[in-house]
Amino acid sequence: MSVQPEMPPRSAKQHGTAQRRTAVRVHPELRPAFESLPQFSDPYEDIEATREGFHAMLAAVPADRTGVDSERFEIPRADGSALTVEVYRPEGGAGSDGGEDAAPGQDARTADDGAGRALPAVLHFHGGGYALGRSLPGQDRAAIALCRELPAVVITVEYRLAPEHRYPAGVEDCYLALEWAAERAGGLGIDPARIALTGKSAGGGLSAAVALMARDRGGPAIVHQSLCVPDLDDRVGADGAADAEGAGGEGADGDGALGARVTTGRSVRRSWAHYLPEGTAAADAYAAAARATDLSGLPPAYVLVCDLDPMRDAGLAYARRLMDAGVPVTVRNVPGAWHGFELFAPETRVAKEMTAHWTGQLRAALYPVVG
Numbered sequence: 001m002s003v004q005p006e007m008p009p010r011s012a013k014q015h016g017t018a019q020r021r022t023a024v025r026v027h028p029e030l031r032p033a034f035e036s037l038p039q040f041s042d043p044y045e046d047i048e049a050t051r052e053g054f055h056a057m058l059a060a061v062p063a064d065r066t067g068v069d070s071e072r073f074e075i076p077r078a079d080g081s082a083l084t085v086e087v088y089r090p091e092g093g094a095g096s097d098g099g100e101d102a103a104p105g106q107d108a109r110t111a112d113d114g115a116g117r118a119l120p121a122v123l124h125f126h127g128g129g130y131a132l133g134r135s136l137p138g139q140d141r142a143a144i145a146l147c148r149e150l151p152a153v154v155i156t157v158e159y160r161l162a163p164e165h166r167y168p169a170g171v172e173d174c175y176l177a178l179e180w181a182a183e184r185a186g187g188l189g190i191d192p193a194r195i196a197l198t199g200k201s202a203g204g205g206l207s208a209a210v211a212l213m214a215r216d217r218g219g220p221a222i223v224h225q226s227l228c229v230p231d232l233d234d235r236v237g238a239d240g241a242a243d244a245e246g247a248g249g250e251g252a253d254g255d256g257a258l259g260a261r262v263t264t265g266r267s268v269r270r271s272w273a274h275y276l277p278e279g280t281a282a283a284d285a286y287a288a289a290a291r292a293t294d295l296s297g298l299p300p301a302y303v304l305v306c307d308l309d310p311m312r313d314a315g316l317a318y319a320r321r322l323m324d325a326g327v328p329v330t331v332r333n334v335p336g337a338w339h340g341f342e343l344f345a346p347e348t349r350v351a352k353e354m355t356a357h358w359t360g361q362l363r364a365a366l367y368p369v370v371g
Contacts, residue, residue, distance in 0.1 A: 025258070025307075025308060025336060026258075026308070026336050026338075027307075027334075027335055027336025027337055027350055028336070029345075029348050029349060029350050030336060030337060030341060030345050030348060030350060032345075033341070033344045033345035033348070034261065034338070034341075034344075036344070037261040037262065037344060038261070039260060039261065040259075040260055040261050040262060040263070040264075040267070042267065042270065043129070043131075043132060043267075044129075044131070044270050044271070044274060047131055047132070047163070047274075050132055051132055051134075054128075054132060054133070055136060058135060058136050058139055059136060062139060063138075063139045063140070063141045063144055064144070065138065065144060066148075067090060067091045067148050068088055068089070068090065068091060068144050068147050068148060069088070069089050069090075069091050070086050070087060070088045070089070070138050071086070071087050071089075072084060072085070072086045072087075072137065073085050073086075073087065073180075075176060075177065075180050077173075077176065083157070083158065083159070083173050083176055083177065084158040085155050085156065085157050085158065085177050085180070086137065086138065086140065086143070086155070086156045086158075087153060087154075087155050087188060088140070088143045088144060088146075088147040088153070088154040088155075088156070089119075089147065089153050089189065090119070090147055090148065090151045117189075118185075118189055118190060118191040119151060119152050119153045119189055119190060119191065120150070120152045120153070120190070120191055120194035120195070120196065120223075120366035120367070121152060121153045121154070121155060121181055121185070121188070121190040121191070121194065121195045121196070122143075122146055122150070122152045122153070122154045122155070122195075122196045122197075122198055122362065122366070123154075123155050123157065123174070123177060123178055123181060123195070123196070123197050123198070123207075123210075124140065124142060124143050124146065124154055124155065124156050124157070124198055124199060124203070125157055125159065125174050125197070125198070125199035125202075125203035125204075125206040125207055125210075126140070126142075126156065126157075126199065126200075126202075126203050127199060127200040127201030127202045127203045127204070127231075128161075128201070128202055129201070129202055129231070129267075129268075129270075129271035129274070129275075130161065130162045130167075130170055130202045130205075130231075130271055130274065130275040131161050131162045131163065131271065131274050131275070132161070133201075133202070133203075134158055134161070135156070140154075140156045142200075143155075143156045145359075146198075146359065146362070149359055149363075150359070150362065150363050150366060150367075152366060153188060153189060153190050155177060155181055157173060157174050157177040158173075159171075159173035159174050159177075159206070160173055162274045162275040163274040163275075166274075166275060166276060166277050166278075167275055167276050167277060167283075167286075167287045168286060168287065170206065170275070171206055171209045171210065171213070171286055171287065174206050174209075174210050175210050175213045175214070175217075175219070178195070178197070178210055178214065178219065178220055178222075179219060179220060181195065181220075182195060182219075182220035182221075192220070192221070193221065193223070194223050194366050195220060195221065195222055195223060196222065196223055196224040196225070196226060196362060196365060196366060197210055197211060197222055197224070197225045197226065198225075198226035198227075198228065198362060199226075199227075199228065199230075200228040200229055200230075201228075201229055201230070201231050201311075201339070201340070202231045202271070202275075203228075204226075204227040204228050204229060204230025204231060204232065204315075205227075205230050205231040205232040205288070205289060207225050207226065207227055207230070208225060208227055208230060208232050208289035208318070209232070209285070209286045209287065209288075209289050210222075211225045211289075211298050211299055211301075212285055212286060212289055212292055212298070213286055215297050215298055222299040223299060223300075223365055223366065224299055224300055224301070224302070224362065224365035224366065225298070225299050225300070225301045225302070226301075226302045226304075226358065226361065226362050226365075227301060227302065227303050227304070227315070227318075228302075228304040228358060229304060229305060229306055229309055229311060229315065229339055229340075230289075230303070230311065230314075230315050230318070231268065231271065231311055232288055232289040232290045232311075232314060232315070232318060233288050233289075233290035233291070233311070233314035233317075233318070234272045234276065234282070234283040234287065234288040234290075234291070235288075235290070235314075236265055236268045236269070236272075236310055236311055236314050237264070237265020237266060237268050237269050237310055238265075238269065258308060258338070262308065262338040262339060262340075263309065263310060263338070263339040263340065264310055265310040268310055268311060272288075275287070289318065290314055290317070290318050294325070295321050295322050295324075295325040295327060296325040296326060296327070297325075298322065298325070298327050299327075300327060300328040300329070300365065301319070301322050301327060301328070301329045301330075302329070302330045302331075302332075302358065302361045302362070302365075303315055303316070303318065303319040303322075303329060303330070303331050303332075304331075304332050304333075304334070304354070304357075304358055305331075305332070305333050305334070306333070306334045306337040306338060306339055306341065307333060307334060307335045307336050307337055307338075308336065308337060308338040308339075309337075309338060309339040310339070311339065312333070316331065316333075319331045330361055332354070332357055332358075334350065334354050336350075337350060337354075342354060342355065
């Protein structure tokens with residue numbers, strides 16, 4: 001890691017120049033949301049308080065569960081403890097097996113809307129820097145939306161959180177949930193040939209890692225890995241580059257007009273410091289998928305990145321390496337957007353188009369055109 005020299009205080013003129021450059025880089029539709037952002041605070045300063053604040057925010061506005069049922073299950077771990085998962089299903093069990101009933105060239109999703117048909121499954125791993133982000137019971141908004149819109153059986157995983165439970169606890173929980181879902185596919189109403197993985201941020205990193213584990217361990221077949229703004233490389237920001245202008249900050253100190261409000265390489269490094277075992281010099285591939293030397297034989301992937309996200313370049317590099325290994329990959333970059341921008345600007349066209357593209361790619365993977 002390089003050591004950055006101490007930066008002198010900014011003059012008013014320099015600060016004004018930084019603001020003008022930020023205004024150019026932030027997407028025009030997102031500028032009002034960006035300008036309303038509070039000063040970025042370190043969520044790791046008091047992790048328990050951050051978790052409590054997040055849950056209080058969720059409780060204040062309950063999720064709309066219209067058309068969706070959910071049920072919680074406990075999966076035994078080898079040490080006698082239990083992993084909690086929640087299974088979200090379309091109300092009434094309507095779905096399609098996408099098989100013989102689909103006419104040639106027809107989207108399998110529309111072939112049969114009868115109840116009792118096996119649905120594809122999506123394992124959804126939440127984000128939150130491997131330490132935060134768990135939804136309240138029955139309130140995972142992303143899972144509910146996917147369940148309704150795909151449609152699919154969506155399984156959310158309450159993996160163990162850092163720093164109380166450092167790597168490999170979280171990713172092993174996610175892999176255990178994958179095995180459990182595949183083994184109980186019939187009882188869950190799942191088509192075992194159509195299982196996908198998805199998640200944002202840390203959830204995207206976990207999705208990539210679980211895909212590697214399934215390949216290496218001869219585990220359940222995965223039809224698609226959807227990696228949204230994935231946190232999959234522990235080297236992000238190690239040399240200050242991810243805090244530099246044009247990639248998440250206004251300078252290597254990360255305190256510029258942009259970096260003072262959003263996730264920077266410095267905050268990404270903080271998350272890895274909490275997730276990896278203390279003293280780890282370099283993560284292994286199941287912690288940080290970008291460390292994997294062989295990406296061949298992995299399921300088709302979707303990689304979504306945001307222009308002003310310090311994890312953008314690592315995500316794009318991983319996508320390129322997947323392509324070079326012969327893995328089908330779709331890549332989308334959201335211009336002028338920062339990490340998690342959709343939480344602050346959900347009604348903008350930029351956010352809606354991003355969500356529609358991500359959901360559409362997942363739907364296409366789970367409901368391929370037959371013929």
